[in-house]
Amino acid sequence: MSHDTFRPEFPPEKAEPVTLDPKTFSQVAQNVRKVDGPGLAAGRPAYVDDIMLPHMLYAKILASPHAHARVLSIDVSAAEAMPGVRCILVPPDPVKVTTRQENVITWRVPRVTHTTAGQGYPEPSPYDSVLLDCKVRLVGDKVAIVAAESEREAIEATRKIKVEYEVLEPVFDAEATMEPGAPVIHDQADFNGVLGSNPNRNIACEMLAELPDAQTIEEAFKESDVVIEGRFDLGYAQHCAIEPHASISWLDENHRLVIRTTTQVPWHARRITARVLQIPERRIRIIKPRIGGGFGSKQEVILEYIVGAVTLRTGRPCRFVMTRSEVFVFSRTRHPFIVKYRIGAKKDGMIHAIDMDAIQNTGAYGSHALTVLSCAGSKSLPLYNKTKGVRFHGRSVYTNLPIGGAYRGYGGTQAAFAIEVLMDRLAGVLGMDPCAIRLKNHIREGETSPVFAALGEGKEGTAQTLRSVKLEACIMTGMEKIDWNGKRGKRFRDGSKVRGVGMCALMQGSGIPDIDMGSAFIKMNEDGSFNLLVGATDLGTGSDTVFAQIASEVLTIPHDRVIVTSSDTDVTPFDVGAYASSTTYITGNAVKRAATRMKDEIVNIAAEMLTVDPQDLEVKAGSVVTLDGKRKVSFPQICLRALYSQNQRQPMAHGSNFSSESPPPFAAHFVEIEVDLETGFLKVLKYVACCDCGTAIHPKLAEGQVEGAVANGISYALTEQYAFDEGGRMLNGSFSDFKICSTRDIPPIESWLAPSYEPTGPFGAKSVSEININGAAPAIANALRDACGIELRSIPFTPERILAELKKKAAEKESSGTRPLVKA
Amino acid sequence: MKVSFTFNDTPVAWDIHPGEVLIETLRRLGWYGTKRGCNTGDCGTCTVRIDGTAVNACQVFTASLDGQSLQTIEGLAGRDVSTGQAVLHAVQENFVRSAAVQCGFCIPGMVMSSVALLNENPSPTDADIRRALDGNLCSCTGYVKIFDAVRAAAEEMRGGNACIARASEGAGASR
Numbered sequence: 001m002s003h004d005t006f007r008p009e010f011p012p013e014k015a016e017p018v019t020l021d022p023k024t025f026s027q028v029a030q031n032v033r034k035v036d037g038p039g040l041a042a043g044r045p046a047y048v049d050d051i052m053l054p055h056m057l058y059a060k061i062l063a064s065p066h067a068h069a070r071v072l073s074i075d076v077s078a079a080e081a082m083p084g085v086r087c088i089l090v091p092p093d094p095v096k097v098t099t100r101q102e103n104v105i106t107w108r109v110p111r112v113t114h115t116t117a118g119q120g121y122p123e124p125s126p127y128d129s130v131l132l133d134c135k136v137r138l139v140g141d142k143v144a145i146v147a148a149e150s151e152r153e154a155i156e157a158t159r160k161i162k163v164e165y166e167v168l169e170p171v172f173d174a175e176a177t178m179e180p181g182a183p184v185i186h187d188q189a190d191f192n193g194v195l196g197s198n199p200n201r202n203i204a205c206e207m208l209a210e211l212p213d214a215q216t217i218e219e220a221f222k223e224s225d226v227v228i229e230g231r232f233d234l235g236y237a238q239h240c241a242i243e244p245h246a247s248i249s250w251l252d253e254n255h256r257l258v259i260r261t262t263t264q265v266p267w268h269a270r271r272i273t274a275r276v277l278q279i280p281e282r283r284i285r286i287i288k289p290r291i292g293g294g295f296g297s298k299q300e301v302i303l304e305y306i307v308g309a310v311t312l313r314t315g316r317p318c319r320f321v322m323t324r325s326e327v328f329v330f331s332r333t334r335h336p337f338i339v340k341y342r343i344g345a346k347k348d349g350m351i352h353a354i355d356m357d358a359i360q361n362t363g364a365y366g367s368h369a370l371t372v373l374s375c376a377g378s379k380s381l382p383l384y385n386k387t388k389g390v391r392f393h394g395r396s397v398y399t400n401l402p403i404g405g406a407y408r409g410y411g412g413t414q415a416a417f418a419i420e421v422l423m424d425r426l427a428g429v430l431g432m433d434p435c436a437i438r439l440k441n442h443i444r445e446g447e448t449s450p451v452f453a454a455l456g457e458g459k460e461g462t463a464q465t466l467r468s469v470k471l472e473a474c475i476m477t478g479m480e481k482i483d484w485n486g487k488r489g490k491r492f493r494d495g496s497k498v499r500g501v502g503m504c505a506l507m508q509g510s511g512i513p514d515i516d517m518g519s520a521f522i523k524m525n526e527d528g529s530f531n532l533l534v535g536a537t538d539l540g541t542g543s544d545t546v547f548a549q550i551a552s553e554v555l556t557i558p559h560d561r562v563i564v565t566s567s568d569t570d571v572t573p574f575d576v577g578a579y580a581s582s583t584t585y586i587t588g589n590a591v592k593r594a595a596t597r598m599k600d601e602i603v604n605i606a607a608e609m610l611t612v613d614p615q616d617l618e619v620k621a622g623s624v625v626t627l628d629g630k631r632k633v634s635f636p637q638i639c640l641r642a643l644y645s646q647n648q649r650q651p652m653a654h655g656s657n658f659s660s661e662s663p664p665p666f667a668a669h670f671v672e673i674e675v676d677l678e679t680g681f682l683k684v685l686k687y688v689a690c691c692d693c694g695t696a697i698h699p700k701l702a703e704g705q706v707e708g709a710v711a712n713g714i715s716y717a718l719t720e721q722y723a724f725d726e727g728g729r730m731l732n733g734s735f736s737d738f739k740i741c742s743t744r745d746i747p748p749i750e751s752w753l754a755p756s757y758e759p760t761g762p763f764g765a766k767s768v769s770e771i772n773i774n775g776a777a778p779a780i781a782n783a784l785r786d787a788c789g790i791e792l793r794s795i796p797f798t799p800e801r802i803l804a805e806l807k808k809k810a811a812e813k814e815s816s817g818t819r820p821l822v823k824a
Numbered sequence: 825m826k827v828s829f830t831f832n833d834t835p836v837a838w839d840i841h842p843g844e845v846l847i848e849t850l851r852r853l854g855w856y857g858t859k860r861g862c863n864t865g866d867c868g869t870c871t872v873r874i875d876g877t878a879v880n881a882c883q884v885f886t887a888s889l890d891g892q893s894l895q896t897i898e899g900l901a902g903r904d905v906s907t908g909q910a911v912l913h914a915v916q917e918n919f920v921r922s923a924a925v926q927c928g929f930c931i932p933g934m935v936m937s938s939v940a941l942l943n944e945n946p947s948p949t950d951a952d953i954r955r956a957l958d959g960n961l962c963s964c965t966g967y968v969k970i971f972d973a974v975r976a977a978a979e980e981m982r983g984g985n986a987c988i989a990r991a992s993e994g995a996g997a998s999r
Contacts, residue, residue: 037920040928041935042910043857050856240963242861243929244868292859292929293963324862538962540927700923704969706925711966735866735961740895743957743967751968 245293332405500787
């Protein structure tokens, strides 16, 4: 492997003539005060569980002890006799139910197939779930639900339910599950699949894209001077939002069902809840208050219809808050993947052919199965777009293990690990610098990839030509910040410890093109302030603040004059919700549109007041001024007149936005590590994340997105794993046994936001929330290669795995006669 | 049973269930500022201060508070009586300024641990800050901005400004 110092042939790219100059903006591209910051720092009651309603019931599930079993009969009579029990939900036929029904409402829930994935309609996930089923498919699956006067009474009562199971053979292996004769997990007649579903072979979905065709791809491999391949195994991980999933429901004075819930997707939650409870959407109101982190786990409709069913049957408020161990197995996870890549390249380092084959383990249910699978291709393959041929083949399979779902990165994380580790191997084979090979191959401004059109979310995608790609600046800056040329290939030793540096390049998207829609409504108040109503869902990302900035920039006022109300299906206009890195890009443009129309309306009223033509007016610092600057009316004067005096009307405006483009953000991550060759212990010394997210509307919050995602990625790479017993029961469902990074684990993280402007985004913004979780695993793996020449193809990089690889390598070297780094 | 102690500078005698842990009592009585993240003492979200020391409220029997002094996040911020605006403690204020508040769920616990640190050690090193906050998990920030916030708060508090009056003077740190 060559470790010649890499000097780029071309000068660093000049700063583009960007129309955005932060100095000319007063609200956007500024670190304004986060609108919900003070209240949250003061501990104000803000989250779902920060209320207690009179006569509220507490719901708990009876969880399956078996990974795969048929529920033959349920006897709830002893549970019904327990103190405090008010309502028990049990599965429909053919489960035999024994009940006494005295003072307790025991209800056989109807069988309505659905997907719990909170996605657009029609949902691209298989309809393989029902509220309560006659079959359980993982340890922790719900068998029955008890609601009681207290949480403790509910838990006690679940223990008194007697269930007769017919235990079935489980299947846990993602490849074995597809074999003929494997136990069939979804054998129900009402299974309703998606693209490529084959439930008899436990295949949730399957997709194939060959670009431009199979023959050309094989030609491209034949023409390649070097072909490398590798198989990568990625296991389970969980979002670990610090707030557990929670829902509280009640009936309002008009007997409508109100659900206050930890959701990223209020409208999808309403639609799916309406379906499962078989009531129209108009009878349901979903309210998302402040949310304690989501990262995708709350893009899932799990609890809303449970509390809703109890409230509808009892008339009483109902609360369900997951325990931490329930969050690990009863909510959703990052899909485990087996990713195989074959890459063909020319001697000069040009990548000529890519063949990707992904097997995704979706667990017991196919939530987000197809879309995470296709995003594994669509969020990784366009990055190196100068190929002659690209193939993507993906299968999602059912096993009797925890359920996959949306998780920050959404398939891109798993794919990035595999391809970015192979890119470094390829660089080594060709004797190139890892940065150089990426600079040579990555997609550039004005370019496209056939993958954009071929792979969408569960269907064909949308072609696009990229307008903002500042990956080169990210790579150059990262090289400088980590001292790439001073450290790469140097293998600095300190006793048994050796150092190395590694990097990777990344892309993601900004919303789902032609699908995602966000909208905004704005109205004016007498003091010159505005109410901005958006359906978009601030999970802690700061989107409410970002929208206040966008609207106030347009309206030339300080951002705190815009009062943001978000995510209430009765009050705010529609939004698809917080996912796919869409909120700033998609809803931000809706806000900008609504604010611009609002501004026009304000000018019209001012024109009436000043009896001048609207064209002769401009809006400046919260007033409307004649172009000669001689006469002006302030926003409060305008609103007072409009509401009370003449030609009365509410100054208001609205805007919707969807996009046929999904401009990818780009990032280059660099890491320096130290490995102890005697223990296999890996320490991250420094992490540099350089990101092109377009304009950062709130730079510090954008940096926070980068840094948080990096930390999340580091624990994914180093420590997070699910341990199961032989029966499929998770053994480590707690923060003491499932390790996420704490303050003492986290290395110094430096984030850098590239000067960039996306012409289609609001004030030049793209997305930033997901991409930066994808880098830690490949960058650290590549640093391991630099430090000690090993290639890890499974995460997490535990000391055991590293040591095993070191010993394997030492044994290989010994047999080939070279001096090993460590003794075999 | 009844337990008598000082709650946010006010002597109280609360009716509690024997065996109840502090996080349950607080939330049952409507003190929602202390959040619950795991209930097993692993995440630090429910951190409060008992006699000045940061502890997990899910790991303390309420009955054991007898005669002690309990401070929760509600006891840290004041409120300007004329405007109703929060008057934040220097630590809270700097968490906001540093953009250390993303989802905010871990923040009350982070703030309580930070206050406990800064009262003991007004000039903490980065290692001191990491050690003091090691029991408080955050999934949003990667801790970078949280470290910024604690450093900035330390500096501000060394300058004698524990409670930053943003509105008018006269509102103290206690409720």
